[in-house]
Amino acid sequence: MDQRIREHAETLVDWSARVEAGDDVVVHVDEGAHDLAVAVAEQLGDRGANLLSTYGSDEITRAYLRAHDGDFGEDPAYERELYERADSVLILKGSNNTAGTSDVPSERRQAYNRSRQAIREARLDTDWVSTQHPTRAMAQQAGMSYEAYCDFVYDATLRDWESLSEEMGRLKDVLDAGSEVRIEGEGTDLTMSIEGRTAVNSAASVAYDSHNLPSGEVFTAPEATEGEVTFDVPMTVHGTRVRDVRMTFEDGEVVDYEAAQGEATIAEVLETDDGARRLGELGVGANRGVDRITDNILFDEKMGGTVHLALGRAYDACLPEGEAGNDSAVHVDLITDLREAGHLLVDGEVVLEAGAFAWE
Numbered sequence: 001m002d003q004r005i006r007e008h009a010e011t012l013v014d015w016s017a018r019v020e021a022g023d024d025v026v027v028h029v030d031e032g033a034h035d036l037a038v039a040v041a042e043q044l045g046d047r048g049a050n051l052l053s054t055y056g057s058d059e060i061t062r063a064y065l066r067a068h069d070g071d072f073g074e075d076p077a078y079e080r081e082l083y084e085r086a087d088s089v090l091i092l093k094g095s096n097n098t099a100g101t102s103d104v105p106s107e108r109r110q111a112y113n114r115s116r117q118a119i120r121e122a123r124l125d126t127d128w129v130s131t132q133h134p135t136r137a138m139a140q141q142a143g144m145s146y147e148a149y150c151d152f153v154y155d156a157t158l159r160d161w162e163s164l165s166e167e168m169g170r171l172k173d174v175l176d177a178g179s180e181v182r183i184e185g186e187g188t189d190l191t192m193s194i195e196g197r198t199a200v201n202s203a204a205s206v207a208y209d210s211h212n213l214p215s216g217e218v219f220t221a222p223e224a225t226e227g228e229v230t231f232d233v234p235m236t237v238h239g240t241r242v243r244d245v246r247m248t249f250e251d252g253e254v255v256d257y258e259a260a261q262g263e264a265t266i267a268e269v270l271e272t273d274d275g276a277r278r279l280g281e282l283g284v285g286a287n288r289g290v291d292r293i294t295d296n297i298l299f300d301e302k303m304g305g306t307v308h309l310a311l312g313r314a315y316d317a318c319l320p321e322g323e324a325g326n327d328s329a330v331h332v333d334l335i336t337d338l339r340e341a342g343h344l345l346v347d348g349e350v351v352l353e354a355g356a357f358a359w360e
Contacts, residue, residue, distance in 0.1 A: 001035060001038075001039065002035075002150070004150075004154045004158065005035055005036055005039050005133075006039045006042075007154075007158055008036060008039070008131070008133075008154065008157055008158065009036060009039035009040045009042070009043045010043055011157065011158060011161075011204075011213065012040060012043075012090060012129060012131055012213055013040060013043040013044060013047065013090075014043070015161055015204065015205050016129045016131070016204050016205050016206065016210075016213045017088045017090060017127055017129045017206060018127065018205065018206055018207060019043075019044060019047055019049050019087075019088055019127075020047065020049070021047055021048035021049065022048065022049065022050070023047075023049045023050065023087040023088055024049075024050045024052070024085060024086050024087045024088075025044055025049050025050060025051055025052070025086065025087065025088045025089070025090060026052050026053075026054065026082060026083070026086045026088070026089045026090070026126075027040055027041070027044075027051060027052070027053045027054070027089075027090045027092065028053075028054050028055075028056055028089065028090070028091045028092065029053055029054065029055055029056065029092050029094075030056050030057070030092060030093050030094040030095060030133075031055070031056070031057040031058075031059075031094065031095070031096050032094030032095055032096045032133060032135035032137065032138075033092035033093060033094030033133040033135075034094075035133065036092050036094065036131075036133040037053065037092055040090060040092065041053070049088075052082075052086075057096075057100075058095060058096075058097055058100025058101050058239075059097070059100055061100070061101055061104075062100055062101045062103070062104055065101070065104045065105075065108050065109065065112060066103075066104055066105070066108070068108065068112075070107065070108050070111045071111075072111055072112055072115035072116075073115065074115050074118075075115065075116060075117070075118040075119050076119075079116075079119050080118055080119045080122050083119065083122035083123040083125075083126060084122045084125075086126050087126060087127060088126055088127040088128065088129070089123055089126045089127075089128040089129075090128070090129055090131070091128065091129070091130040091131070092131060092133055093130065093131065093132045093133065093298070094132070094133040094134075094135045094138075095135060095137050095138060096135060096136075096137050097137055098137050098138065098141045098236055098239065098295075099236070099239045099240075100239060101238065101239045102238070102239030102240050103239075104238075104239075106238075106264075106265075106268040109238065109268070110268065110271070110272050110329075113272060113329040113330060114272070114273065114329045116329075117329050120329070127206040128206075128211055129206065129211050129212070129213055130211060130212055130213070130298065131157070131212070131213040131214075131298075132153060132157075132214075132296065132298050132299070133153075134146070134149050134150045134152075134153040134154075138294075138296060141236065141294070141295045141296065142292075142294035142295060142296065144294070149294075152291075152292070152294070152299075153299075155289045156214040156216075156287060156289040156290045156299055156302070157213060157214040157289075159204075159214070159216075159287070159289055161203050161204050161205065161215075162203075164203055164216060164286070164287070165201055165203030165208060167286070168201045168202070168203060168216070168217075168218050168286050169201055170357075170359055171199070171201075171218040171284060171286065171351070171357065172199045172200070172201045172218050174346050174351055175194060175197075175199035175218060175220050175346065176197075176198060176199050178194055178346040178347050179193065179194065179195045179347055180192070180193055180194070180195075180346070180347055181193075181194055181222065181282060181344065181345070181346055182343075182344070182345045182348075183229065183307055183336065183338075183342070183343070183344055183345075184342055184343045184344075184345070185230070185336060185338055185341060185342030185343070186230065186232075186341065186342070187228065187229075187230030187232075187246060188227075188228060188229045188230050188336060188342065189227050189228055190225065190226070190227040190228065190229045190249065191225070191226050191227055192222035192223065192224060192225040192226070192279065192282065193222060193223050193224040194220050194221075194222055194223075194282070194346075196320055197220045197221050197222070197223075197318050197319065197320075198220065198317065198318050198319070198320070199218050199219065199220040199318065200218065200219050200220070200315070200317050200318060201218055202215040202216070202217045202218060202219060202283075203215060203216075204216070209315075209317035212298060212302075214287060214289070214290070214298070214299065214302060215287070215302060216285065216286050216287025216288075216289070216290070216302040216304075217283045217284060217285050217286055217287070217301060217302050217308075218283070218284050218286065219281050219282060219283035219284070219315075219318070220281070220282055220318045221280060221281060221282070221314040221315060221318035221319055221325045221326070222279050222281075222282045222309075223252060223278075223279075223325075223326075224251075224252050225249040225252050225253075225278070225279050226249055226250065226251075226252075227248075227249060228246065228247070228248050228249075229246070229247055229249070229309065229336060230244065230245070230246050230336065231244070231245040231246075231247075231309075231334035231335055231336055232244060232335075232336060232337050233293055233300060233306065233334075233335035233336070233337050234261075234293070234295060235295055235296075235297060235300065235334070235335065236295055237262065237265050237266075237269065237332060238265055238268065238269075240262050240264075240265040241261055241262055242259060242261060242262030242265055242266060242334075243259065243260050243261040243262060244259060244260035244261070245257065245258075245259040245262075245266055245334055246258050246259070249279075252278055252279075253277045253278055254270060254277045254278075254311070257270065269311055269312075269330055269332050270311065272312070272328065272329055272330045273328050273329055273330075274328075275312055275313065275326050275327045275328030275329075276311055276312050276328045276329075276330050276332075277311070278311070278312075278326045278328075279309050279310065279311065279326065280310050280311070280312045280313045280314035280315070280325065280326045280328065280331055281308070281309065281310035281314065281315065281318075281331070281333070282307070282308075282309055283301060283307070283308045283309075283310070283333070284306075284307055284344065284352065285301060285302045285303045285304050285305065285306040285307070285308070286302070286304050286357075287302040287303065287304060288304045290302050290303040290304070291303070297333050297335075300335055301333050301335055303339075304339075304355065305337070305338055305339035305352070305354075305355030305356070306335050306336065306337050306338060306339065307335070307336050307338055307344055307352070308333045308334060308335045308336070309333070309334055309336070310331050310332060310333045310334070311328075311330065311331075311332045311334070312326070312328035312329070312330040312331040312332055313325075313326065313327060313328045313329075313330065313331040314326040314327075338352060338353075338354070338355060339354070339355035340354060340355065341354055342354070
């Protein structure tokens with residue numbers, strides 16, 4: 001086994017999930033993530049944690065959803081209780097076919113997502129962490145050789161997270177103190193309120209309310225969004241290529257949209273429920289180990305000099321106690337690239353310009 005896989009597993013279990021002896025841990029293993037799952041199991045055993053592994057595959061999902069009549073039972077108790085009783089959930093992504101569910105009917109997918117909302121909330125209440133094991137399918141999607149893609153994944157993942165958290169703390173302080181964010185760029189002039197919201201220093205650990213490995217972003221939950229935005233970073237959403245998405249917001253809601261490619265998929269997302277037309281997240285990438293677009297949101301949204309906005313659900317960690325944020329069955333990130341041109345301003349002060357932070 002590549003020693004970096006063992007280092008990945010150790011980082012996931014120790015730094016990211018903070019697993020302790022006696023913890024009940026659910027490990028969800030994608031079809032291409034077997035080697036990482038073996039290394040994670042070894043780490044969990046060494047710590048005396050309790051392990052239950054589940055297996056996932058886009059082919060299994062496709063077969064089930066296409067065969068089902070669409071009348072899904074709401075939040076089956078056996079599945080909900082699995083997460084309600086878990087301390088940690090580790091999601092090991094590793095697709096062998098990134099378009100494996102692309103021909104699932106959109107209404108079927110929407111119905112399934114809506115039927116699992118309480119289950120999703122139960123999982124999000126655990127110390128959950130999602131990570132990516134490199135596969136040949138992901139390398140192909142990124143336009144890289146498998147060997148080069150492995151180097152990329154581990155350069156982005158095996159970092160000095162404690163040091164990076166200190167750097168990102170400066171951005172968190174700015175957002176915590178701010179009231180209004182404005183994003184300016186080609187085809188983009190968007191404002192949103194962050195008054196009273198708490199930014200998360202996403203340093204790849206549940207200790208920071210961060211649930212991705214790799215991470216390297218600071219995010220918050222905006223509201224009262226107004227203006228236009230162009231998402232110019234191509235990506236795959238629900239197994240479909242989406243490119244050059246343009247949206248207009250009024251009173252916090254998407255009122256118009258278009259896309260050069262994948263417009264029907266964007267429509268599917270927006271039509272999921274009322275909350276899908278509002279933003280649940282504003283995130284600013286700060287991981288300099290992510291140095292290229294790979295068509296994988298787990299990495300691309302973390303790229304230093306980019307900004308991403310998520311349609312749908314807001315994270316509770318960004319909200320004042322007792323306040324409910326945007327609620328939805330979806331959380332779909334879209335990215336605007338400010339690495340070469342454009343600005344992000346907080347209360348009129350430039351924080352990010354042409355990919356560089358004001359203090360860099």
